[in-house]
Structure formats: C-alpha cells, structure tokens
Amino acid sequence: MTMTKACRRFITPFLRVLALGATATATAVMAMSHESTSVLNLTLEAKYSNTPAFRYFMIAEAIAGSYSILALLLSCKGLLSHLVLMMDMVISMLLCSSISAALAIAQVGKKGITHAGWAPICGQVPKFCDEVTGALIVGFIASALYLLLVLSSLHFPVSSLPMTTKP
C-alpha cells in the first residue's frame, strides 16, 4: 500500500475523528462558560453570548463539528473527494478566523487596553476566563488538525489516487 493510500484510508479519517472531538468539546465548553459576580450590590453576569466574537467562535466550532461528521461519512464512501478537500479548506479558514477573533477579545479581557480605557476583567470573573481559555485551547487544536488535514491532502493529492486519475 502506498503512502498516499495509507494517508487516505487511515490517517485522514483519524484526523477527522480527532477534529470532531475537539470541535464538539470547544463548542460545549464555550456554551457552558458562565460566571456571576457581585460588585457594589450589582450582579454582573459573564457569559459567552454577551461577546459577539465568542458567539462567532461557538457557531464556527459547531459548524466545523457538523461538517466533520458529514466529511467522515462522505470520505468513508470515497465520494466527492475533490469537493471535500475544498470544503476542508473553507472550514479550516472558518476555524482559524473564529479562534483569532475570540483570542483577540480574550487578550483584551486578560490584559485590557489602557489607551482605549478598556480594563481587564479576568480579576473579577476568573472562572469564566479559565473556561474561555480552555475552549480556546481546544479550538486551537481543532484548527491545527484541520490545517494538517488540508496540508496532508495537498501533499498526497486526490488526483494521485487511481479512482480520480485521468486516463
């Protein structure tokens, strides 16, 4: 069995299952991130849905998770391999984009931007910050797995498989 075939048959599905696990975990952790705190008799509630970037992150991870299942089914049957590669590319861009947006906001939450008058909030809601950090780490792993999937597809191209080789 050639390296290309081994990659297509075992490594790619294995990466997809890992990516499915990572995206599902990131979605769940972000969705459940939540902390309430009291400041001068006011109850402040920190949750992901208050921040557009975190909402985007959760939706992107959920889409990538659903797509992972679909791609697993399609690649099991050897269908539409060219379309799957292009979709892999789009999904990895989506993951990369959402994690970057969420990371930018999380960084402001941790360090603040003094010039804009935005104070860090992780001192007030440390549990929420830890949960978001966890979701971002798992999201980063999912993003890296998708990058690996695309790069491996480019390195062992679809067109080198017998089923799609032109006569």
Add this chain to the structure above:
Amino acid sequence: MTMTKACRRFITPFLRVLALGATATATAVMAMSHESTSVLNLTLEAKYSNTPAFRYFMIAEAIAGSYSILALLLSCKGLLSHLVLMMDMVISMLLCSSISAALAIAQVGKKGITHAGWAPICGQVPKFCDEVTGALIVGFIASALYLLLVLSSLHFPVSSLPMTTKP
C-alpha cells in the same frame, strides 16, 4: 490552450499582483492610522501600535505582501509550484486570522461591550476609526484574493500540468 494552462499563466499571476497591491495598501493605511484628541486637558493618542491585534494585522499584511513578490518571481520561473501552493494556503490562513482579530477589536471600538464595561471609542477618534476601517476593507480584499488563489489552485491542480505529471 487548456483552461488549466490559462489559469496558471494569466489568472494566477494577475490575482497575485492584485493581492500584492491590496496587502501593501492595507499595511500602509494601518501604519499611518493616527489621531490625537483632548479630553479634559489630557491628550489621548490613538494609533495602531497600542492595540496588539492591529499590530498583528499590520505584520501579517506586510508578510503576505513580501511573500506575494517572492511567489510572483517563483511562479514566473515555474519553480516549486507544489511548495508555492502550500505556502499560499498558509499565507491565506495568516491573512484570515489577522483580519478576524483586528475586526473583533474594531467591532468593540465601534459598539463597545457594555457587560465588560468597555465603552466604544469611535465617537472620540472618528478619523482613526475610519482609517482602521479602510485598512480592514483592503485587508479583507487581500484575504479574499488569497482564498481565490488557493481554491483556483485546488480546482486546477498542479499535478494536471505537464511539467509535474508523473510518467
């Protein structure tokens, strides 16, 4: 001449020149974005270098611009086409990531996040906000051009060119 050859010879270099123009413009506009404003005798200075996400955006655009020149030279000589495709992919991820991070921060600058106590700042520094918006739009165009480059390379794969076809 086949569609694949036409794509390789004319469309791809044309897209690269456009991407070079877009990344160079985005870098320059972001680098020159600047506004000073006075609030209660205090002079506040808004510039891109105060915000990590905007610094990241500028560096990513500059890297993509430099890479565009290198890729133009390499693809003119028909060298390393496989490596160029993989690098295109990495650069488009970098552009996508940087624009998402910058966009997330720009959105907070425009709308604020009341739950975190981060007030919008575009009312105080409208010129700076317009300049950043301009840089982001051009950066978005650069990112779209790179996505188009990668998708066109995937659609008209390198392996379908005579020079790289296996015997």
